[in-house]
Amino acid sequence: MRIVDVCAFYAPQGGGVKTYVEQKLRAGAAAGHDIVILAPASNADVVERNGGRIVNLPARRFPLDRRYHYFDDEASLHGMLDRLKPDLVEASSPWSSAAMVARWPGDVPRTLIMHADPLSAYAYRWFGSVAPREMIDRGFDWYWRHLRRLDQGFDLVVSASESLTRRLAAGGLTRVETLPMGVEPGFFSPARRNETLRARMLERCGLPIHATLLIGVGRHAPEKRWPQVIEAVTSAGYHQPLGLVLVGDGRDKAKVGRAAMHNPHIQLLAPTRDRTALGALLASADALVHGCEAETFCMVAAEARASGLPVIVPDEGGASDQADRDAGLHYRARQPDSLAKAISKFVAGRSDYRTRAIIAAPSVMTMEDHFSRLFDVYDRFGREQRHAA
Incomplete structure (x- = not known):
């Protein structure tokens, strides 16, 4: 055909x-x-x-x-x-x-x-x-x-x-x-988790190895709502050691940088086209956090799930389909306080969420x-x- x-x-x-x-x-x-x-x-x-x-x-x-x-x-x-x-x-x-x-x-x-x-x-x-x-x-x-x-x-x-x-x-x-x-086959798997890489990312965030490491990946664009994510992570971080690595770039780079500049536990990384490196970054974090409620599918959330990562996503849009009761959490879209509560809930049950996410990873479609x-x-x-x- x-x-x-x-x-x-x-x-x-x-x-x-x-x-x-x-x-x-x-x-x-x-x-x-x-x-x-x-x-x-x-x-x-x-x-x-x-x-x-x-x-x-x-x-x-x-x-x-x-x-x-x-x-x-x-x-x-x-x-x-x-x-x-x-x-x-x-x-x-x-x-x-x-x-x-x-x-x-x-x-x-x-x-x-x-x-x-x-x-x-x-x-x-x-x-x-x-x-x-x-x-x-x-x-x-x-x-x-x-x-x-x-x-x-x-x-x-x-x-x-x-x-x-x-x-x-x-x-x-x-x-x-x-x-x-x-997801693109061959790049995303829990087996790519690297504890040395995780420790290095937490060190960049000024945090000890027992802290929780969140990761966000995506363009710096208004619809991605990274300042909202940063606000929620900062709020949740008052109650537990919490770091965020944000991978991306775009026209809102300056705005995202200003939102993160007063939180030393947030690190902004340049985007990478190296799929192997991205797979290692995802698998070595503790959860993916996402702010955009306008996704038609949300590829990065699927890649995170295939990497054995729980996902914390808004309750609207394609990203919402990527979280289930066992290995992910929803929060009210556009509500930083709701996201902060979801992050705290994840931290409290981090080990259980991670175990369930790893079990579910092979079921993610390619x-x-x-x-x-x-x-x-x-x-x-x-x-x-x-x-x-």
Whole structure:
């Protein structure tokens, strides 16, 4: 099967979408599929990679982030789809490119992959302090109408978490299926725990070896809410020795640094692309703490779970799916006091939480599992007549 992924937010410089794309290319080739990534770019060319192809289509540069381009010519996009002759088309962004794919007259199945949750990342965060979510949804009804039109134009809408699936269904979408993502195999395991590394991280935090070591990983961006996490860790740290290592960088770096500057037990580390090193960092901490309620899946929480780490996550968004009663804790999203209480609860039962998390680690899905399930669904479409309008 030739699968064409119209991937609006692919950038060669890196990021989560690039990681996903490269894993899809490998998995598709292994399964006997011809995977083509159709990406907006400055120039037209074709890059052979991991058993598949990345076809770059000239498009305008995205004004808010110069690493990216965006599809701005519907006729050009349709013409390329005609030339590629796919058996199935994916759209990886819920914005204008998805509408273009829905309007393409080709008579093949098409799926929308919800890699983004713009309402949670922006609207709910901007207005959540002054209006209930129901009112915000009414104010952004134009977006829900857009999603419902896409729902009718696609044969399947793929959601990576049950929490997002429930919200989409409540908003009137009828073709949503939950297909969780997974971790990259070979990098994340409790066996990567290194007590010497743990002691060194605690020493950097100015704490003894019996202290609790939390880790956070992610971009320094408003929706990640790192200042809120830092506030909660500082509050909980008044009652027990508690350190936090925060791995990441981004446009909010200065703001995150200011939030952490008065707590010597918090250390900010630069991001790493070394997956082996990240696996060791995660496995050598005591728990992952996360602040973002707008995740569609929360890959870092899945990686932490695969590393045998309990996760302390908000009770909304994809991250909430990553914590269960045995090996993780929820706190009220956007509430630092609730997070501080959850941290203290974890510290009190640290050994038990860790034991249960280690037992559960092998059950975490891998990306190989994810793509196997995804391609099975696509094979089903190959045997059915397209029903989208």
